[in-house]
Amino acid sequence: MRYPSLILDDVTRVHGSGETAVRALAGVSLDVMPGELVAVMGPSGSGKSTLLNLAGGLDKATSGRVVIEGEDLTKMTPKGIAQLRRQRVGFVFQDYNLIPSLTAAENVSLPLELDGERPRKARLLARQTLDLMDLRELADRFPDQMSGGQQQRVAIARALVGTRRLVLADEPTGALDTHTGEEVLRVLRERCDDGVAGLLVTHEARHAAWADRVVFLRDGVIVDSTGPAGSAEDLLDAAPA
Amino acid sequence: MSVKQGLMALLAEGPMYGAQLRAEFEERTGGTWPLNVGQVYTTLSRLERDGFVEATGEADAEGRISYRLTEAGAAENATWWTTPVDRDSTPRDELTIKLALAVTVPGVDVRAVAQTQRTATLKHLHDLTRLKQQVVARQREDETEPSHPGAPDHDLAWLLVLENLIFSAEAEVRWLDHVETRLHREALRPRPQPTTDGERAAGGARTAYDDEPEPTTTRGARR
Structure with missing residues (x-):
């Protein structure tokens, strides 16, 4: 039996209190299985980023449960959440966020080193991840020696280095042209086809179409979903062991 | 989509018979706009009538007749490549x-x-x-x-x-x-409050909501 990599169970997030309270998310429930890429769409202010922040443990739900790979964040200490985030969750942002003074391989190994891994082992794992994603030739380049698309692919490698099998991507193609954006999505799609679970926030329908499922948010509520394409059992069967 | 122009473009490569034209057309457009053989032969007959194509000879052993472009057909085809597709007429969507x-x-x-x-x-x-x-x-x-x-x-x-x-x-x-x-x-x-019929008529545009029985300050209630 396989379990969802990510569970949002009746999650609500309210900012502020009293008359000025703003309900950013209201009773959102969403599962992401291993091997599944789910896109989140919706107008500005619909709660997309809040959902992603909660899913990654960067923000705390006012009510409801957030479960990452079986660990219920709502029952964990901030320190425990930080550790879980470092070890299990990868983030990809619109502006890549690579450190300019480090090479691609060093950028990818950094999360492991910050998590206490020996530098030698961390760099070995980083190079393995870059190899896996056909990015070997970029390993020794600095960010300013790479195109935007190359930097974003390295950022995805960084998000997935080591044991992390959940990637949360916030408009990862926002700064890229159509072709390069598609290359980045292809890489993300391939990782998910290999068993990684992905949550992709985008406002581009063409990019959301790479996902297995699209959920629409409006005013903090999921108003519609396009899938999944098959039943939950189909999805489980399709996911790599 | 002009089947006529599509078939002439294919015939510019060399003579082909009906089923061949259909198969080539569908393969090159990914089967997005399927043709039936009857449609192909009807179009070929019209093109032949208009002097744009001609049969290359008698039917082969399997009864298939190949067609080729005439000079007029080749000229028509060349014009097609250099003329933009008409966007003035708006198709019903x-x-x-x-x-x-x-x-x-x-x-x-x-x-x-x-x-x-x-x-x-x-x-x-x-x-x-x-x-x-x-x-x-x-x-x-x-x-x-x-x-x-x-x-x-x-x-x-x-x-x-x-x-x-x-x-x-x-x-x-x-x-x-x-x-x-x-x-x-x-x-x-x-919403502007309706006044008299005369003023409304003079006011110009009426919207879909003007006929609602009880106007509200916002139209959200409708949905």
Whole structure:
């Protein structure tokens, strides 16, 4: 039996209190299985980023449960959440966020080193991840020696280095042209086809179409979903062991 | 789509018979616009009547007659390549008409119409994207191990058709987003209070909501 990599169970997030309270998310429930890429769409202010922040443990739900790979964040200490985030969750942002003074391989190994891994082992794992994603030739380049698309692919490698099998991507193609954006999505799609679970926030329908499922948010509520394409059992069967 | 022009473009490569033309047309456009053989032969008859094509000879052993372009046909074909496709006539689009009617017919939940369509269009977009991924993957394989060196690039033709369909579907989703935003703004816009019939007539534009029995300050209540 396989379990969802990510569970949002009746999650609500309210900012502020009293008359000025703003309900950013209201009773959102969403599962992401291993091997599944789910896109989140919706107008500005619909709660997309809040959902992603909660899913990654960067923000705390006012009510409801957030479960990452079986660990219920709502029952964990901030320190425990930080550790879980470092070890299990990868983030990809619109502006890549690579450190300019480090090479691609060093950028990818950094999360492991910050998590206490020996530098030698961390760099070995980083190079393995870059190899896996056909990015070997970029390993020794600095960010300013790479195109935007190359930097974003390295950022995805960084998000997935080591044991992390959940990637949360916030408009990862926002700064890229159509072709390069598609290359980045292809890489993300391939990782998910290999068993990684992905949550992709985008406002581009063409990019959301790479996902297995699209959920629409409006005013903090999921108003519609396009899938999944098959039943939950189909999805489980399709996911790599 | 002009079947006539499509067939002439194929015949410019060399003589072909009906079933061959149909197969080539469908292969190069990815089967997106299927033709039946009857349609092909009817078109060939008209082209022959108009002097654009001619039979190359008698029917072969299997009863198939090949056709080729005449000089006039070749000239017509050359003109087609250099003339833009006519965009002045607006084809009837069911979705546009549906939404235009939805905002004018009382009792229709316009947002639901738009949302239902967007979900369907996104699914379609998803299927097209998967097809495109397959074609691109095949092209990558061909780059490393060419399976048909020197063959005409039918994958490229199919890719262009697919991308056209993807762009169209994406444009439709964007337009549906815009429709929702427009409806939302419209719902928030303060409504001028109707005065007399004369002033209303002089006031010009009436909207879909002008005939509502009990006007409210916002139009959100309608939905």
